[in-house]
Amino acid sequence: RKEVEQDPGPFNVPEGATVAFNCTYSNSASQSFFWYRQDCRKEPKLLMSVYSSGNEDGRFTAQLNRASQYISLLIRDSKLSDSATYLCVVNIRDSWGKLQFGAGTQVVVTP
């Protein structure tokens, strides 16, 4: 079983709509959580860290459910520039900062 699992998509979203997707993690020692975005043939870029109480950054909202071991990302008022692959990323306690990456969820925003 993979440590971090994501629906690969693609999620086809009309411009201006809302899209949400989850990822699940299997290691109960997971302590830090992130969403990264990766554009085609580019490096992953940190989108936001995910905090226990949930957090928002502009049009992006992240939630963490430790009991069920899943993380969610919601994108409101989708822009064409939001088209990318979104990576769910987890840090395991006492692992020297190593991150476990999901394979990514592809989002395609259409005009």
Next chain:
Amino acid sequence: NAGVTQTPKFRILKIGQSMTLQCTQDMNHNYMYWYRQDPGMGLKLIYYSVGAGITDKGEVPNGYNVSRSTTEDFPLRLELAAPSQTSVYFCASGDRESYEQYFGPGTRLTVT
């Protein structure tokens, strides 16, 4: 502030050749990492370092070597290149408090 830089951006190697991928960060991070990403696949950890002089293997270390003589630099050495090493290589540096990692732009390597 340059962040993480990698050179070269692209390289074509013949089977059996060797090369060094360079990585430099200016964020004074102790932690540094090398990943490879094959087309359509996720990131796989090759090697990592928690400080100058300290390195350890990741998930897929075979065929690679690293060194870390300074905080800033973390080169990755490919010996006896094989077609299976055709991939995009990303270097990252990590904050030891937040565990956030920041990636370089990548090196696209083709071995033929």
